[in-house]
Amino acid sequence: MLTTAIKKIFGKKKLSPTELTVLFGGHSGNSEFIAKESFKYFKQNGINARLADMSKYNFDRLPEENFLLVVVSTHGEGEPPSEARKFYRRLFANDTPDLKKLRFSVCALGDSSYEKFCQTGKEIDQRLEELGASRFLERVDCDVEFNQTAAQWVSTFLGKYRSGKPKNTAANIQRNNNKEYFGATVKNRYALDKTAEPLVYHLVLTVDDKNFNYLPGDSVSIVPQNPAALVSALIEKLGSTPENQVTYKDKNYTLEELLTKRIEITTISKRLLERYLKISKNPELKKLLSDEKKFRNYLETSDAIDLLTDFPWKGNLDELSEIFRPIQPRLYSVASSIKSNPDELHLMVKLICLQVHERTRLGACSSYLNQWIKPGTRIKLKVxxxxxxxLPKSNQPIIMIGAGTGIAPFRAFMQELVAENQNNPAWLIFGEKHAHRDFFYQEEWQDLFDKSTLTRFDVAFSRDSAKKIYVQHQLEKHAILFYEWLESGAHVYVCGSVKMGHDVRKAAISSLSEVLQPGAKAVAYIEKLEEDDRWHEDLY
Known part of the structure; x- marks a missing residue:
């Protein structure tokens, strides 16, 4: 494990208070975990290191840093995570001072199934060098299975300070994911509108644990099970049986359990294709991997059964199973306030159901939650x-801009405000396809508006008129009102797809440009909102 690897290499030499800073930024908790594991070990060995969160880091001290270890993830399609955005923007500003004193190394975290794998870490690594800093150790790029790579990076870096023999009394510190998960029971589940395409479900989960807590704006991580039809098809394609014994990461499973609960089969990644090529030696797969555009398209439209169908290989099941990565948790925004619904957690989950290659492809977690589990089923989740x-700590106004299931956290926001008897002016801008079937929680929003808890709401249903209207158009339509709310101290919250988030930002700049001529002032205005923690994004 990470800490163990560090212990074997690190010695007792003390550094000055500012000699080594471990800086992290990310949303899932992995970057923070790696940084904290390193920092904890340093403290145990008398090292005067600092641990710093990018979202709170004082950028003015960067030119005075001596050694900087950066651990940062990448969000969506190559975007910096929201927790790192402020640091990222300052780093890439035109007036950023030179960093000739600084020596650094970057540990980039990402998911190789995305085209811009570890993009944020790569960009920070390059930018630090451009500013005159010296790369003390080459950047490492960590996939979702990051422990070994991250441990090697940390131990190699720290090995440069190594003196004497490793301490034999070092503790064995490792992450225990089981302790982070809570058991939840499905209390209720129903489609918000049975005519919607795709269907969107409301789930009510109960958690009977005194330590369970969450806040509006949080997400929950749920480890799914793969669709039964896909599992059966794969077993047939492999010419095997559900009871066949398979070894995966030194543990024995039946083939059915392995495919259902242990490995990722609804999506594939470049790394998987490369591993499969190594064992299959398939020339057609080698040809595909040499064409960037074609293999990226293949990743977006294919799953494990496509891989085995398109590039057949008859080999050992144990060898084949080892190339697959463990099944990955999926994140869902919380759609409730625990103060309004004690011991409950509400989610809204869109069923992913696509027709690809003449087959119906289901999302692993959305089908698991919306089709396979029933009321009374126990599942595990992590906040x-x-x-x-x-939400702002005072009664400042809030502007909530969401599309589709991006409305979930705003339902939680409003429940929290009601439970706390707070009277923040609240403006909702919501968008979907059709008003008659996609206006999620419409009666709740109307009730909040009638009671003046919701000050204003504007909607954009893109398929209900000849000209498509989206949330960003509502922002531009009410440009002056938008500016007035901002001038009164409003916080802006944007939740939805990465593309939607980009469009909203452009619309905000366009709207403010009407009031703040020229346009450059509008850009600076938005950046100042971010600097003051008044512009918030949760994009996926």
């Missing part, structure tokens, strides 16, 4: 705090 998407 993922989102400190960058919190």
């Amino acid at each position: 993922i705090p989102n400190k960058a998407f919190r």
